[in-house]
Amino acid sequence: MSAPSRSQTPLKLMIVDDSNIIRRRIERSQQIDRLEVVGSASNGRQAVELFRRTQPDVVTMDLTMPEMDGIECVQELVAINSKVLILVVSALADKATAVEAIEKGANGFLCKPFTDRQLNDALHELLLGV
Amino acid sequence: MLKEAEIRTFIEGATRYFEVSAQQEASVGSPYLVTDGNPGAYDYTGVIGISGARKGIVYFSAPRGMLTVLLMRMQETDTSDENIKDLVGEVANTISGNARKDFGRNFIISVPTVVGHDMEKVTAPYAKSYVIPINWRTHSAKLVVCLE
Numbered sequence: 001m002s003a004p005s006r007s008q009t010p011l012k013l014m015i016v017d018d019s020n021i022i023r024r025r026i027e028r029s030q031q032i033d034r035l036e037v038v039g040s041a042s043n044g045r046q047a048v049e050l051f052r053r054t055q056p057d058v059v060t061m062d063l064t065m066p067e068m069d070g071i072e073c074v075q076e077l078v079a080i081n082s083k084v085l086i087l088v089v090s091a092l093a094d095k096a097t098a099v100e101a102i103e104k105g106a107n108g109f110l111c112k113p114f115t116d117r118q119l120n121d122a123l124h125e126l127l128l129g130v
Numbered sequence: 131m132l133k134e135a136e137i138r139t140f141i142e143g144a145t146r147y148f149e150v151s152a153q154q155e156a157s158v159g160s161p162y163l164v165t166d167g168n169p170g171a172y173d174y175t176g177v178i179g180i181s182g183a184r185k186g187i188v189y190f191s192a193p194r195g196m197l198t199v200l201l202m203r204m205q206e207t208d209t210s211d212e213n214i215k216d217l218v219g220e221v222a223n224t225i226s227g228n229a230r231k232d233f234g235r236n237f238i239i240s241v242p243t244v245v246g247h248d249m250e251k252v253t254a255p256y257a258k259s260y261v262i263p264i265n266w267r268t269h270s271a272k273l274v275v276c277l278e
Contacts, residue, residue, distance in 0.1 A: 018241060019220045021206055021213060028205060064223060066241050091227025096235040112224045113150040 008034065011130070014056035015040040016047040016073065017089065018065040022112075026060055026089070029116040032123050044068025048076050056084070058126065061106065063090040063097065071104055078105030087126050089114070132260055132277060137161050139232040140188070143225035144264050144273050152203040152266070159263030169259040169274045171245070171252035173197075174214055176222030179240035184233065186255055186277035190222040196269035215244040225273060 013035045015023050023040045038054040041047035045067040051059070059077060063070035070088065077084055088101045091112040098109040110122040141158050148156035175191040197214045206213065219242030226239045245251045259276035
């Protein structure tokens with residue numbers, strides 16, 4: 001039997017957002033078979049702790065959060081594991097914020113509000129080549 | 131004072147929220163100016179503090195019925211008080227955050243503060259506020275923009 005190709009390798013997903021509704025929505029709406037949700041966090045500080053414990057491959061990251069905001073959290077996660085793939089999911093719609101998030105280590109940006117299709121398209125694009 | 135184009139930014143943000151999140155359009159009534167510092171509120175209000183280049187608040191206020199149906203349209207089965215409060219804060223956050231597309235990144239928004247069941251606690255920091263009425267299905271809500 002041949003080994004599974006790299007594109008079939010399961011990937012662990014962590015969801016970070018201060019809104020419970022959005023966390024549940026992302027978990028429910030993401031339809032990528034390879035992604036398995038390993039946990040969710042409601043602020044940046046919680047996210048860093050959970051990230052160390054669960055070592056996810058993929059993270060969806062809100063920006064406006066209490067305790068530690070998303071930009072700072074992106075930097076912390078990338079410092080722990082530079083290979084992590086981070087999709088920022090935020091209402092902050094200005095280009096400068098998206099550019100800053102990418103410069104700090106995020107790999108994609110999805111603006112709220114979003115449809116299920118937009119979420120899945122953004123995740124698919126994030127996983128291209130992985 | 132807000133310019134007409136700035137009010138339009140918030141109107142577009144509000145209509146887009148319902149169109150995308152609920153997959154159902156909302157209609158927006160004519161914005162009006164309140165000058166007595168009391169723009170009013172419904173059952174639940176999500177308040178966003180604004181700092182940076184502009185100062186003040188933006189809030190979204192809606193009755194429980196509207197928020198419950200909106201949650202259900204978003205496929206959320208948990209319509210507890212906690213989730214209703216979460217939603218009203220998220221709507222306010224999304225509309226305010228989207229406004230940065232036009233206002234720029236120095237339009238700094240806070241995390242939401244939510245007021246439920248106590249409409250008298252919702253106050254505006256300045257005498258003048260713009261109220262944008264939002265009608266969706268059979269429900270009415272309001273977006274209040276009160277900037278220095």
